[in-house]
Amino acid sequence: MLKPYQLEGFKWLKTLYDNNLGGILADDMGLGKTIQMISLFDSIKTDKPLLVVCPKSLVYNWESELDKFKIQIEKIVYVGSKKEREEIIGKIKSSKEKLIVISSYDTLRNDIDEFRDIKFDTIVLDEAQNIKSIDALRTIAAKSIDAEKRFVLTGTPIENGISDLWSIFDFLMPGYLYTYQRFKRIEERATTSDEKAMDFIIKKTAPFILRRTKKTVLKELPPKIEEVIYGKFDNESRKAYDSYLLKVKERIENPEVNKMEILADITKLRQLAISPKLLYNDYESDSEKIELLTNLIDNSVESGHKVLVFSSFVKALDLVKEKYNEDLYFELTGKTEARSRIDMVNEFNKEESTKKVFFISLKAGGTGLNLVGADIVIHIDPWWNDAAEQQANDRTHRIGQKNSVTIYKVIMKESIEEKILELQAIKKELFEQIVEEGDSRISKMSINDYKYLLE
Known part of the structure; x- marks a missing residue:
């Protein structure tokens, strides 16, 4: 059962999905970003696979969450020996029904040639601060996936500076925030008290970021x-x-x-x-x-x-x-x-x-x-x-x-x-x-x- 704010989050994700757009679910840590995304998965009607990419430490956590909420979608955890992974890739390619594939960033990077051959309905990056480095192989791999819809889950879309947002948006909507060099020039103005530059960044990114804090939605959470x-x-x-x-x-x-x-x-x-x-x-x-x-x-x-x-x-x-x-x-x-x-x-x-x-x-x-x-x-x-x-x-x-x-x-x-x-x-x-x-x-x-x- 979704809490009211989680239901709002699901509806926001679904609206973006239905309009062929992507977005960043940036809720405070602990507010249930995973269950909101699982609810979106459950609502999607497709015969193509859905791909979740997350840190290695969270692969089985995703499997556990999918089991907990008992949605009727087959799931595949993409781990194992080279031979076992090849068998999984074959199963994904031959499937004619919706299924959820869970992979770590590093495994995706290592097996990117196999993943590039698959057409996914949706790709979701969990803890997407993992792609903030624009030249990292894991970032390049994630951006090269063929997927119709793209979403990001992260409680910290900005860790090291506003330019972190550029890499995430370049994954979601390539070119939307211009080239990296041009965005960096805007960032430099924004961080030196140029209010117009800061307003510009906020107006460009705000429609595609949903963030709620525990302070505002979990009144019952202990201090x-x-x-x-x-x-x-x-x-x-x-x-x-x-x-x-x-x-x-x-x-x-x-x-x-x-x-x-x-x-x-x-x-x-x-x-x-x-x-x-x-x-x-x-x-x-x-x-x-x-x-x-x-x-x-x-x-x-x-x-x-x-x-x-x-x-x-x-x-x-x-x-x-x-x-x-x-x-x-x-x-x-x-x-x-x-x-x-x-x-x-x-x-x-x-x-x-x-x-x-x-x-x-x-x-x-x-x-x-x-x-x-x-x-x-x-x-x-x-x-x-x-x-x-x-x-x-x-x-x-x-x-x-x-x-x-x-x-x-x-x-x-x-x-x-x-x-x-x-x-x-x-x-x-x-x-x-x-x-x-x-x-x-x-x-x-x-x-x-x-x-x-x-x-």
């Missing part, structure tokens, strides 16, 4: 409380951090400095803010941040809560989880099998589960998972854009959550982490300006931008 906990370096960690910071500041003044080398240095500073152990194998002491994190987890579990712990660095997760018995936690990283993810999520969400903590790599598990069994979220380190963190937070602050959710960011004072928080706020303001009314990526930053981070 989300965000809190920053500041820590202060202990003496040894301070020395390690300051020593490396001095080297970076000296290196960045070299006119021949390589930006990628500076980026690597900044990554190391982020690691040092967590613990010198992330860089120096012979470092023995626990850092102040690790102690803060373990105290926070201990207090949460002892108070009857379940906890999600996110980090950009798997090794940082390792430093924290080594403090606990394996019976207490699950761990999800890029190495975790897709099937295992579903099993772990289901077990963790059971009220009687003995697993109270879920350690999650931000990139591997920041999207697509439903972890409403938890009501505490802890970020070991801040990421470059707020959107990625909000996606992680909304693994638990979503439909089905009965408790208020508390999100903790543990930030070391007088470190690069404080500057990253400032950068997040700038990007969040840009996102709301374009999308709500209707990380410049770190590698794109200038040397002066890097110097600002090191102040």
Whole structure:
């Protein structure tokens, strides 16, 4: 049974479909974008296949959602050995009835020659921020699919800048936002207080973007409380951090400095803010941040809560989880099998589960998972854009959550982490300006931008 706003979303999708148009369903994370799209699939009358492309981690989640809502459409998960995939392609080509094909972005990229031979009724890109890089092979592959209708699901159509929208619209309606170079010129004016340029972008894109936030449509959803906990370096960690910071500041003044080398240095500073152990194998002491994190987890579990712990660095997760018995936690990283993810999520969400903590790599598990069994979220380190963190937070602050959710960011004072928080706020303001009314990526930053981070 669709909620009223989901029914509105379905009708919006159906109107676009019936008029041979595509669009971006950009609802807040946790509002049920998948079920709205499944409802569209159920309504489509066609004898051609429908293609869903999603991150590898969500392939079986889509299969599970289709099973849950019991729609009478055959589904095929496109995985397996080369021979098994060839058999699936043969089945898709020979089918005379509507069926849903679910593939990951990487599998689509690898087998694009086989997919190009198939005429699809509709292609849907889930977590479409995966095609924001216009030159990436996965982007090129997705755009080359022969499909009559095209839709996109993403809670974050803008992560790194307005130009993210160009790549998505170039998938939906090639040429609608002009060439990339021309759109970039418009973007540059829009981001330097040219109101006409900003209005132009909004007017061009707004008819094809539907976004609702939890604040406006889920009045019954418990509150989300965000809190920053500041820590202060202990003496040894301070020395390690300051020593490396001095080297970076000296290196960045070299006119021949390589930006990628500076980026690597900044990554190391982020690691040092967590613990010198992330860089120096012979470092023995626990850092102040690790102690803060373990105290926070201990207090949460002892108070009857379940906890999600996110980090950009798997090794940082390792430093924290080594403090606990394996019976207490699950761990999800890029190495975790897709099937295992579903099993772990289901077990963790059971009220009687003995697993109270879920350690999650931000990139591997920041999207697509439903972890409403938890009501505490802890970020070991801040990421470059707020959107990625909000996606992680909304693994638990979503439909089905009965408790208020508390999100903790543990930030070391007088470190690069404080500057990253400032950068997040700038990007969040840009996102709301374009999308709500209707990380410049770190590698794109200038040397002066890097110097600002090191102040």
